[in-house]
Amino acid sequence: MxxxxxxxxxxxxxxxxxxxxxxxxxxxxxTNIHPNARWQQNGITVAGGNRQGNGINQLSDPLGLYVDDDQTIYVVDRANHRIVEWKRGATSGQVVAGGNGQGSGDHQLNNPRD
The missing domain is CATH 1.20.5 (Single alpha-helices involved in coiled-coils or other helix-helix interfaces)
Structure with missing residues (x-):
């Protein structure tokens, strides 16, 4: 009882x-988005956009992102087992975590998620 x-x-x-x-x-x-926010009709690609792949200018199954105060975008690139940083205006990203194949080593990630 x-x-x-x-x-x-x-x-x-x-x-x-x-x-x-x-x-x-x-x-x-x-979410820091005003309820009456307006959006441009024609957006621009700020990360990826070069088909699915494992190149530094590509993403594969991105599952999350974070934007910091400097407008740097961090993308959880799940299938590539890495976190990629995209600085504002950059044409390619920089791996900041993982990117060394799937695994449990200090230099690896295993299907990261946000």
């Missing part, structure tokens, strides 16, 4: 979790 205290803890946790999910999905500040 579950005690009243345990039921209350579970209910409080569930309410907290639901409010966090609601905040994450509804709050424009969680």
């Amino acid at each position: 579950v005690s009243a205290e345990k039921r209350l803890e579970k209910r409080n946790f569930t309410a907290l979790l639901n409010s966090f999910i609601d905040y994450s999905l509804r709050s424009p500040s969680s």
